[in-house]
Amino acid sequence: MIRTIIKSTGRYLPERVVTNEDLTQWMDTSDEWIRQRTGIEERRWIPEEGDVGASDLGLEASKIALKRAGWTADDIDLIIFATLSPDIFFPGSGCLLQYKLGLNSTPALDIRQQCTGFLYGLEISDAYIRSGIAKRILLVGSEVHSTGLDISTEGRDVTVIFGDGAGAVCLEAMETDEPVGVLASSLHAQGKYAESLMVELPASRLNPRITEDGMKDRRHYPKMDGSRIFKLAVKRLPEVTIEALEKAGLSVNDIDMIFPHQANLRINQFYQKALDLPDEKMFNNIQRYGNTTAGTIPISLDEAMEQNLLKKNATLVFSGLGAGVTWGAVIYRMP
Ligand code: ACO
Numbered sequence: 347m348i349r350t351i352i353k354s355t356g357r358y359l360p361e362r363v364v365t366n367e368d369l370t371q372w373m374d375t376s377d378e379w380i381r382q383r384t385g386i387e388e389r390r391w392i393p394e395e396g397d398v399g400a401s402d403l404g405l406e407a408s409k410i411a412l413k414r415a416g417w418t419a420d421d422i423d424l425i426i427f428a429t430l431s432p433d434i435f436f437p438g439s440g441c442l443l444q445y446k447l448g449l450n451s452t453p454a455l456d457i458r459q460q461c462t463g464f465l466y467g468l469e470i471s472d473a474y475i476r477s478g479i480a481k482r483i484l485l486v487g488s489e490v491h492s493t494g495l496d497i498s499t500e501g502r503d504v505t506v507i508f509g510d511g512a513g514a515v516c517l518e519a520m521e522t523d524e525p526v527g528v529l530a531s532s533l534h535a536q537g538k539y540a541e542s543l544m545v546e547l548p549a550s551r552l553n554p555r556i557t558e559d560g561m562k563d564r565r566h567y568p569k570m571d572g573s574r575i576f577k578l579a580v581k582r583l584p585e586v587t588i589e590a591l592e593k594a595g596l597s598v599n600d601i602d603m604i605f606p607h608q609a610n611l612r613i614n615q616f617y618q619k620a621l622d623l624p625d626e627k628m629f630n631n632i633q634r635y636g637n638t639t640a641g642t643i644p645i646s647l648d649e650a651m652e653q654n655l656l657k658k659n660a661t662l663v664f665s666g667l668g669a670g671v672t673w674g675a676v677i678y679r680m681p
């Protein structure tokens with residue numbers, strides 16, 4: 347039977363550290379408020395001069411993952427690029443990354459699933475690999491949030507939570523009778539909550555797509571109904587985890603480690619409590635990076651791999667909820 351395994355991982359976080367204290371120079375906030383409400387202590391932002399897009403961070407993470415896999419870029423059958431902050435409006439960052447990797451005609455697919463980009467990307471990859479369409483896939487989650495944030499007090503609820511960063515995984519087909527690799531996934535979306543977390547401009551439904559008035563009204567910045575998203579997350583994350591585990595024929599007792607999306611440490615604490623799991627089974631690093639959206643899960647996984655936390659046959663859960671709203675969970679067993 348063909349199974350999809352994670353052959354290697356890589357991550358890239360820009361060097362510029364922005365602490366909670368640093369944010370107080372632009373907006374009315376405090377280290378205490380941010381830590382208490384979100385768990386975040388600092389995040390990484392690209393250099394102030396800019397000129398670094400999601401594909402650039404993705405490139406650095408990809409180079410590490412490719413090297414660890416022992417692949418050259420030519421070995422890749424498909425690139426899947428997950429981001430809500432593409433370098434430009436179109437074409438997608440996957441094409442830009444493909445070129446930066448020195449490739450000529452390798453297909454590149456962009457997905458716009460925000461915080462669940464890695465989860466959707468993993469399920470798509472698994473379908474491609476198990477159907478035999480592809481054998482080797484590079485899946486990247488990358489975000490440059492910092493250039494699109496409202497750093498005034500008006501935008502403080504959203505701005506304090508986001509960071510820049512990228513994670514990449516090399517996915518490969520493995521012929522095996524063992525239940526390893528991607529075991530099951532459950533994905534969902536509920537477009538009725540689209541306006542609970544969105545960046546509206548530029549918008550194809552408007553003509554022109556962006557105006558000075560629109561910008562004066564700050565409609566080119568993210569807008570979030572934080573408490574609605576929070577309540578949805580604490581309900582949906584345990585629910586979808588159990589749903590995906592059941593699909594895999596497993597239960598909560600089988601979980602060795604959850605890699606939840608990093609949107610708010612408090613969300614993950616409620617999630618952990620709902621499943622009655624000990625601290626060591628919940629991987630969190632939001633304290634250091636904030637919410638890097640499509641990047642959070644592959645960045646976390648890369649850190650856990652580096653720390654040698656994941657043994658053979660460990661059962662992992664990747665899960666998240668974010669803009670769309672979209673949510674989901676993927677069950678994975680270490681080969
Ligand atoms: N600093 C200081 N005060 C602040 C800040 C800040 N950065 N932000 C908001 N406040 C104030 C508010 O103005 C409000 O003041 P008031 O009581 O005088 O009106 C007060 O703090 C409480 O504001 P709330 O928005 O109710 O704060 P809450 O406890 O809900 O925390 C937060 C806000 C952290 C955003 C939380 O709602 C949250 O994490 N929501 C979920 C976010 C999420 O999961 N997003 C999805 C992923 S992102 C993606 O998909 C792209």
